[in-house]
Amino acid sequence: xxWFLGLSVLLMVGGLYGGLVLAPADYQQGDAFxxxxxxxxxxxxxxxxxxxxxxxxxxxxxxxxxxxHAVAASAAPIGASFxxxxxxxGSLWGKPMWxxxxxWADPRMLTELILLFLYFGFMTLRSNISERSRADRAGAVLxxxxxxxxxxxxxxxEWWASLHQGQTxxxxxxxxxxxxxxxLLTMIxxxxxxxGAVMLQRLRGEVLLREAGARWVRRxxxxxxxxxxxxx
Amino acid sequence: MMEWLAMGGYxxxxxxxxxxxxxxxxxxxxxxxxxxxxxMNSLKASHADESAERPGGFREVTx
Numbered sequence: 001x002x003w004f005l006g007l008s009v010l011l012m013v014g015g016l017y018g019g020l021v022l023a024p025a026d027y028q029q030g031d032a033f034x035x036x037x038x039x040x041x042x043x044x045x046x047x048x049x050x051x052x053x054x055x056x057x058x059x060x061x062x063x064x065x066x067x068x069h070a071v072a073a074s075a076a077p078i079g080a081s082f083x084x085x086x087x088x089x090g091s092l093w094g095k096p097m098w099x100x101x102x103x104w105a106d107p108r109m110l111t112e113l114i115l116l117f118l119y120f121g122f123m124t125l126r127s128n129i130s131e132r133s134r135a136d137r138a139g140a141v142l143x144x145x146x147x148x149x150x151x152x153x154x155x156x157x158e159w160w161a162s163l164h165q166g167q168t169x170x171x172x173x174x175x176x177x178x179x180x181x182x183x184l185l186t187m188i189x190x191x192x193x194x195x196g197a198v199m200l201q202r203l204r205g206e207v208l209l210r211e212a213g214a215r216w217v218r219r220x221x222x223x224x225x226x227x228x229x230x231x232x
Numbered sequence: 233m234m235e236w237l238a239m240g241g242y243x244x245x246x247x248x249x250x251x252x253x254x255x256x257x258x259x260x261x262x263x264x265x266x267x268x269x270x271x272m273n274s275l276k277a278s279h280a281d282e283s284a285e286r287p288g289g290f291r292e293v294t295x
Contacts, residue, residue: 005261016250020250021236030239030240030241030242031239031240031241031242031246032239032240032242032245032246034239034246035245035246035249038249038250038253039249042253077260077263078260078264081256081259081260084256085252085253088249088252089249089253092245092248092249092252093245093249095245096242096245194257194260198260198261198264201261201264201265201268202264202267202268204268205264205267205268205271205272208271208272208275209271212275212278218275218279220275221272221275221276221279222279
């Protein structure tokens, strides 16, 4: 986990330097395009975290694997925070480019907002069911149904008229020069590793909660008590 | 330097985006660590009073 975090921070520093200093301004969007270096990684992770959550939910439901449900529960709050970031930085980009912070009729914005509500719904549902195995199952069903929305987010700019521009990474018509693209890919990788690091931290806690009665957990808690006792 | 900070007139939007992003990333780390610590503390507490002996006797302290 410290490795994930350390590597992620290194890549972020590199990506920021490349994106904010080295990359030239866009010929259409000027320097405002630099928001891409946080907006796209956040948006990408908002979807990736959801897919991690949904796939873990499928595994948890089919094989009744507690660890999978713990993964789903750990991914949700992080995914929600990335979704919020995608929406907020999108707004900050939209204002100077389209002249509006928000457009209700826009399919990309609307589906991303629904994604945020799905994360909130998943977390609220879980926390309102006291029996953990029931909370796991109910949350998993919601997470799996919500995958429909992830598909809608992805294709929204192609299927409907949207203010939002299409993608420029894997697009043969609109290519990005390497000086712009490299920092973007670096930031996406950095955000992914960051997600991994925070998720593992949360997962450790989730597993401890679920195995609270197990001997190894009690020994761990004991060890921490002893350690603290020595320190103070 | 000033020219760089101005971001061709888009300074507010660019810097607000980056500041918000890194604030939320930092918050992610802080909250995840705080939660882990809270879980460890409640495990210690429940172990100390042996209530963890009963199945389902464990409760997470949420404060």
